[in-house]
Amino acid sequence: MSKVFPVTLTQQGAWLLDQTVLPGKVAYQTIKTPEAMADAIRTMVVRGAPAIGIAGAFGLVLSARLAVAENLSVESIVIKLREDAELLNATRPTAVNLSWALREMLAVVDELTRNSSPDISVILDQLTEKAEAILAEDIAANQTMGKLGAALMPKGAGILTHCNAGALATGGYGTALGVIRAAFEQDSTIHVYADETRPRLQGARLTTWELAEDGIPVTLVTDGMSGSLMKAGKVQAVITGADRIAANGDAANKIGTYNLALVAKAHNVPFYVAAPRSTLDLSTASGDEIPIEFREEEEVTTVNGERICAEGIGVYNPGFDVTPAELITGIITERGIVNGPEYQVGLGKLYN
Ligand code: MRU
Numbered sequence: 269m270s271k272v273f274p275v276t277l278t279q280q281g282a283w284l285l286d287q288t289v290l291p292g293k294v295a296y297q298t299i300k301t302p303e304a305m306a307d308a309i310r311t312m313v314v315r316g317a318p319a320i321g322i323a324g325a326f327g328l329v330l331s332a333r334l335a336v337a338e339n340l341s342v343e344s345i346v347i348k349l350r351e352d353a354e355l356l357n358a359t360r361p362t363a364v365n366l367s368w369a370l371r372e373m374l375a376v377v378d379e380l381t382r383n384s385s386p387d388i389s390v391i392l393d394q395l396t397e398k399a400e401a402i403l404a405e406d407i408a409a410n411q412t413m414g415k416l417g418a419a420l421m422p423k424g425a426g427i428l429t430h431c432n433a434g435a436l437a438t439g440g441y442g443t444a445l446g447v448i449r450a451a452f453e454q455d456s457t458i459h460v461y462a463d464e465t466r467p468r469l470q471g472a473r474l475t476t477w478e479l480a481e482d483g484i485p486v487t488l489v490t491d492g493m494s495g496s497l498m499k500a501g502k503v504q505a506v507i508t509g510a511d512r513i514a515a516n517g518d519a520a521n522k523i524g525t526y527n528l529a530l531v532a533k534a535h536n537v538p539f540y541v542a543a544p545r546s547t548l549d550l551s552t553a554s555g556d557e558i559p560i561e562f563r564e565e566e567e568v569t570t571v572n573g574e575r576i577c578a579e580g581i582g583v584y585n586p587g588f589d590v591t592p593a594e595l596i597t598g599i600i601t602e603r604g605i606v607n608g609p610e611y612q613v614g615l616g617k618l619y620n
Contacts, residue, residue, distance in 0.1 A: 270441050271481065272440065272478060274436050274439075275314060277403075282300075285314075287314060288313055290436075315436075316438060319438055320365065322369065324356045325398070325402045327356045328353060328395060329395050332349065332388075362588045376395055377391060402546075403439045407438070411450075416600055420447075421448075427459070428503045430471060430508045430524055431470045431475070431509070434479075436478055444541075461497060461502070461503065495535075498531060504537065507542060508539075510541050514552040514555050517612065517615065518554050519599070520558045521589070526590065526595075538598070539591075539596055541591075543601060555592060558590055562587065563585050563587045601618060
C-alpha cells in the first residue's frame with residue numbers, strides 16, 4: 269500500500285499534496301473555495317486523470333460548504349453548484365475523469381431536488397458522502413487493477429512506464445504504478461524504468477520519488493531512450509495510465525505515450541494501459557474525437573524558469589497524444605482485462 273494520498277477532504281478545506289514542488293519539498297496546500305481548486309487543477313498542484321476528478325468533486329463540496337455558510341436558498345445553491353462545475357470542468361479538457369466526477373456530483377443534487385426542496389445541509393452531507401465515495405472507489409479500483417495486471421508481468425521483468433500514473437495521479441496506489449506495486453509484492457526482482465516525461469517531468473520528479481518511497485527499484489531514462497533500452501533487451505513490458513479511452517480502445521495519455529507504443533511494437537514488447545471505469549468514455553467513438561489540451565510555450569522553452577532556446581521560434585506543446593487501439597496489447601480495468609483487438613465489444617460488455 270502506498271503511503272501517498274494527493275487529495276484529502278478535511279474540515280478546514282481540501283488538502284492537496286503540492287505536486288509542483290515535489291520531490292524537493294513535501295508540502296500541502298489547503299484549498300477552501302472552488303475557484304482555488306480550479307486554479308490548483310489548472311496549474312497542476314494536483315494532476316493525473318483520476319486525481320483531478322476527485323479534486324473536482326471536492327471542489328463542489330467546498331462550493332456547497334460556502335453556500336451553507338451563506339445560508340443560500342436551495343435554488344441558489346443548485347445554480348452555484350452548476351456554475352462551479354463548469355468552472356472546474358474547463359480547467360483541463362483531456363482527462364475525462366474530471367467531467368465524469370462532476371457529473372456524478374451534480375446527479376446527487378438532481379436526485380435530491382427533483383421532487384422536493386431538501387434542507388441545504390442535506391445537500392452538503394450527500395455531496396460530501398459522494399465525493400468521499402468517489403475517492404474510496406478509485407483507490408479500491410486501483411488495488412483490483414494492480415492484482416489483475418500483476419499477473420501479466422513476466423518474472424524479473426524490466427517494466428517501462430511513462431509520466432506518473434501512480435498514487436499521486438489517483439486517489440492513492442495508482443493505475444500503472446498500482447500494477448507495478450502489486451507485481452513487486454509478488455516478485456521483488458522486477459525493475460522499473462521511468463521515462464522523464466518532458467516537458468513537465470512527471471516521470472523524473474514524481475514517479476521516481478513515489479517508487480523510491482516504497483523501496484521499488486527504479487532507473488530514470490530520458491524519453492528518447494526507450495528504443496535503445498528495448499533493443500538492449502531490458503524491457504519486457506510497458507505500462508501506462510490513460511486520461512481518456514474511447515469506445516474503440518484508442519487511449520489518450522501524456523504526450524510521448526504514442527511514440528513509446530510504436531517503439532514497443534517494433535520490439536515486440538507488450539504495451540498495457542491500466543485505467544479505471546472513470547477514464548472510459550464510451551460516448552467518444554475513437555481517439556480522433558478526444559480533445560487534446562495544448563499548454564503554454566514556456567513549458568517547453570524554459571527549464572527551471574530559464575529560457576533554453578532562441579527567441580522568436582515556434583513551439584508545439586500538446587499535453588497529450590492518442591495511442592491507437594491496435595498498438596495496445598491489453599487494457600487493464602477493475603472489472604477485468606480487455607485484450608485487443610476486441611476493445612469495442614469488450615469495453616462495452618464490462619461497462620454498459
Ligand atoms: O498532465 P498530467 O500530469 O495530469 O497527465 C497525467 C497523465 O497523462 C497520466 O499518465 C494519466 O493521467 C494517467 S493517471 C493514473
